[in-house]
Amino acid sequence: MPVLWIVLAVLGLGLIGYFVGRSRALGSAGGDIRQLHSLPSYYGWNAFMFTVVPSLIVLALWLLFAPTLIENRIAATLPQATLEQSGSTSLLMSEVRRAADALDLAVQQGTMDDAFSRNLRAEFTDVTGRLKATGSIITQDVTQPVLRAAQQYRVMSSTSNLIMSVLVVVLAVVGLIYALLRTNRDFRARNTVEIGIKSILILASSIAILTTLGIVLSMLFETANFFDQYPWQSFFFGTKWAPDFRGNSALGMLPLLWGTLYISTVALLVAVPIGLFAAIYLSEYAGPRLRAVAKPMIEILAGIPTIVYGLFALITVGPFLRDAIASPLGLGNNTNSVMTAGLVMGVMLIPFVSSLSDDIINAVPQSMRDGSFGLGATQSETIRQVVLPAALPGVVGAILLAASRAIGETMIVVMGAGAAAAQMDQGLGAIINPFQAMTTVTVKIVSQLTGDTDFASPETLVAFALGLTLFVITLGLNVLALIIVRKYREQYE
Amino acid sequence: MDTKEIKFECRDCQVYYGDKHAIKDVSVDIEDKTVTAFIGPSGCGKSTFLRCLNRMNDTIDAARVMGGFLLDGEDIYDRRVDPVQLRAKVGMVFQRPNPFPKSIYDNVAYGPKIHGLAKNKAELDEIVERSLRRGAIWDEVKDRLDSPGTGLSGGQQQRLCIARAVATEPEVLLMDEPCSALDPIATAQVEELIDELRANYSVVIVTHSMQQAARVSQKTAFFHLGNLVEFGETGEIFTNPKDPRTESYITGRIG
Numbered sequence: 103m104p105v106l107w108i109v110l111a112v113l114g115l116g117l118i119g120y121f122v123g124r125s126r127a128l129g130s131a132g133g134d135i136r137q138l139h140s141l142p143s144y145y146g147w148n149a150f151m152f153t154v155v156p157s158l159i160v161l162a163l164w165l166l167f168a169p170t171l172i173e174n175r176i177a178a179t180l181p182q183a184t185l186e187q188s189g190s191t192s193l194l195m196s197e198v199r200r201a202a203d204a205l206d207l208a209v210q211q212g213t214m215d216d217a218f219s220r221n222l223r224a225e226f227t228d229v230t231g232r233l234k235a236t237g238s239i240i241t242q243d244v245t246q247p248v249l250r251a252a253q254q255y256r257v258m259s260s261t262s263n264l265i266m267s268v269l270v271v272v273l274a275v276v277g278l279i280y281a282l283l284r285t286n287r288d289f290r291a292r293n294t295v296e297i298g299i300k301s302i303l304i305l306a307s308s309i310a311i312l313t314t315l316g317i318v319l320s321m322l323f324e325t326a327n328f329f330d331q332y333p334w335q336s337f338f339f340g341t342k343w344a345p346d347f348r349g350n351s352a353l354g355m356l357p358l359l360w361g362t363l364y365i366s367t368v369a370l371l372v373a374v375p376i377g378l379f380a381a382i383y384l385s386e387y388a389g390p391r392l393r394a395v396a397k398p399m400i401e402i403l404a405g406i407p408t409i410v411y412g413l414f415a416l417i418t419v420g421p422f423l424r425d426a427i428a429s430p431l432g433l434g435n436n437t438n439s440v441m442t443a444g445l446v447m448g449v450m451l452i453p454f455v456s457s458l459s460d461d462i463i464n465a466v467p468q469s470m471r472d473g474s475f476g477l478g479a480t481q482s483e484t485i486r487q488v489v490l491p492a493a494l495p496g497v498v499g500a501i502l503l504a505a506s507r508a509i510g511e512t513m514i515v516v517m518g519a520g521a522a523a524a525q526m527d528q529g530l531g532a533i534i535n536p537f538q539a540m541t542t543v544t545v546k547i548v549s550q551l552t553g554d555t556d557f558a559s560p561e562t563l564v565a566f567a568l569g570l571t572l573f574v575i576t577l578g579l580n581v582l583a584l585i586i587v588r589k590y591r592e593q594y595e
Numbered sequence: 596m597d598t599k600e601i602k603f604e605c606r607d608c609q610v611y612y613g614d615k616h617a618i619k620d621v622s623v624d625i626e627d628k629t630v631t632a633f634i635g636p637s638g639c640g641k642s643t644f645l646r647c648l649n650r651m652n653d654t655i656d657a658a659r660v661m662g663g664f665l666l667d668g669e670d671i672y673d674r675r676v677d678p679v680q681l682r683a684k685v686g687m688v689f690q691r692p693n694p695f696p697k698s699i700y701d702n703v704a705y706g707p708k709i710h711g712l713a714k715n716k717a718e719l720d721e722i723v724e725r726s727l728r729r730g731a732i733w734d735e736v737k738d739r740l741d742s743p744g745t746g747l748s749g750g751q752q753q754r755l756c757i758a759r760a761v762a763t764e765p766e767v768l769l770m771d772e773p774c775s776a777l778d779p780i781a782t783a784q785v786e787e788l789i790d791e792l793r794a795n796y797s798v799v800i801v802t803h804s805m806q807q808a809a810r811v812s813q814k815t816a817f818f819h820l821g822n823l824v825e826f827g828e829t830g831e832i833f834t835n836p837k838d839p840r841t842e843s844y845i846t847g848r849i850g
């Protein structure tokens with residue numbers, strides 16, 4: 103039975119549970135709602151929950167784990183020689199799966215009947231040709247062991263499917279009956295539903311946390327591989343970035359890290375003051391009519407794709423900065439520069455800072471301002487000494503969001519600051535000159551992973567180490583902000 | 596009764612909130628070195644009228660104020676008058692306590708710092724202590740001046756706000772129900788403060804307690820539905836009201 107049908111059946115049972123539960127509860131109280139512990143619909147939801155939740159959990163777990171279990175058992179039955187021939191078990195298993203799918207398809211299209219597909223032998227029939235005829239993607243010749251495995255795979259998955267369907271539906275029915283049996287006027291359905299709602303919320307937050315954990319783990323794994331092949335000292339403290347796919351690369355992280363921090367700092371120096379001031383003007387000074395126009399206009403900035411900002415940097419800002427500042431001052435002849443990328447990125451970040459800060463400043467209660475005005479403070483004194491301190495935790499959050507965006511930005515950097523890593527061995531001037539081309543960690547992650555590469559050489563694996571470093575940095579930023587906000591909270595409020 | 600100098604002279608004052616006519620044709624003279632009490636049923640416009648006296652209605656977009664408000668003979672709604680300076684002269688204690696999210700000390704030091712009333716830290720400490728004593732809250736907070744003002748109880752916050760308002764030494768102090776959350780002891784202390792302030796300043800107090808109005812004020816104004824029904828010597832109003840509405844309010848039949 104296809105999964106969709108099972109889900110629909112369970113939901114149908116749940117719906118029946120809802121209505122029966124509700125009317126049973128009403129019946130047990132003789133139709134008088136006041137006799138019930140909870141409102142009738144709570145009894146309905148209670149029955150719905152008991153019907154749907156356990157069975158769908160089992161369904162999900164089964165779908166998640168059954169394929170792996172089946173594949174493991176089949177892999178164990180494959181002859182050693184076949185395994186060695188194909189090189190890796192996972193490659194072979196995907197071949198088996200493809201063959202099985204193709205068989206399914208052939209049966210479905212009617213080019214084979216079911217019995218034939220089960221007894222088919224590669225020695226006697228042109229299996230590969232017939233399976234290809236179904237339109238499936240078969241890359242290699244289907245050999246007899248693979249075909250055997252595929253046939254077995256089909257049998258096992260259809261058995262597993264059957265068991266699953268029966269189990270899930272039975273579970274739903276059991277849950278339904280259990281909930282209905284417990285439904286009487288003293289049953290605390292309202293509290294049960296409360297627990298159910300709480301569980302949904304917990305589930306949602308744990309999914310978010312688990313995903314983060316999963317990302318970190320997968321990165322950790324590859325990063326460990328990288329450090330097996332490349333000394334960590336040279337990665338963390340190396341001042342030269344010169345990857346070479348023929349080997350002998352210098353993969354020092356410092357030039358990239360410096361580029362990231364430098365460009366982000368310039369961007370934040372642009373975005374934070376402008377964004378914050380704009381937010382203060384809009385929320386404290388501007389009239390409602392101006393605000394209604396200006397706020398969406400600023401937010402449009404956030405909707406522009408970064409590639410468009412990149413173009414702006416490349417063809418307008420870069421040449422302008424070179425001709426107006428860098429060349430006359432003898433600071434270089436690059437259109438690509440830290441300044442270009444930083445300025446343009448700063449403009450991109452303005453709405454992040456201003457829009458959030460504006461909401462936060464607006465949330466400061468009017469009575470705070472009244473208190474300050476009532477003591478004879480001017481508007482800017484009030485803002486500096488009362489409104490902003492009260493809004494600080496939120497403003498820090500807004501700035502942090504902008505910082506994370508800046509650190510993760512790639513497009514604007516490539517087009518504005520180029521793709522050449524900082525030359526840290528050419529003296530301090532080359533390092534701090536803001537009109538120098540420079541690049542960031544994210545750009546190098548992309549360039550290490552594009553092109554014809556296998557995931558085994560240090561030149562590609564370094565991308566994971568870089569990614570993890572970036573993650574740790576943003577995490578550190580978050581923790582730092584948390585500490586700042588805590589400290590502030592301890593003082594006030 | 597000796598006639599005192601008139602501090603505030605209000606003529607034909609009107610306040611509108613949008614279309615709602617909240618204050619209608621109110622004329623009242625507030626004397627210097629006097630406590631004036633505003634009484635009246637809830638929603639009759641006492642707070643609204645009080646806020647006109649230091650232009651706090653300016654911060655409400657919907658509010659429109661008309662009429663003459665002369666402070667020492669000068670119209671406070673004149674374009675040449677700086678509302679900021681006016682509010683330093685005419686202090687206010689709000690109906691709902693609104694301490695800043697700052698330490699108790701900083702709450703009280705806020706006004707004096709802005710107006711440069713203290714030359715150094717020692718002087719500021721002194722102002723803060725004196726104000727907190729006048730607000731009848733010093734003994735409760737003297738050991739925790741650094742803890743946040745928002746962490747105090749409702750009644751303590753109310754007294755902190757009183758201390759904050761007197762710290763700037765205003766010439767006129769507007770108090771909107773300053774004792775609504777206070778126990779009898781703290782109320783007595785605040786009333787003592789009001790009496791003490793009367794020596795030099797003029798105080799306007801909004802209150803729902805007839806006894807309090809009778810105890811602390813020399814003049815009483817009775818508001819009803821945005822109108823000033825009766826204004827006169829407190830003794831007169833409470834013993835011999837001229838308007839039947841006043842009589843039924845103070846004897847507890849309306850409001």
Ligand SMILES: Nc1ncnc2c1ncn2[C@@H]1O[C@H](COP(=O)(O)OP(=O)(O)OP(=O)(O)O)[C@@H](O)[C@H]1O
Pocket residue numbers: 612615617635636637638639640641642643644655657690
């Ligand atoms: N910000 C405002 N916007 C619109 N209407 C308002 C506003 N403030 C007050 N009002 C209206 O003006 C009238 C007078 O309000 P006000 O706050 O002055 O009453 P009050 O006499 O102080 O009452 P209370 O004793 O309950 O504090 C009320 O009818 C109220 O609904």
Ligand SMILES: [Mg+2]
Pocket residue numbers: 641642643690771
């Ligand atoms: Mg009021």
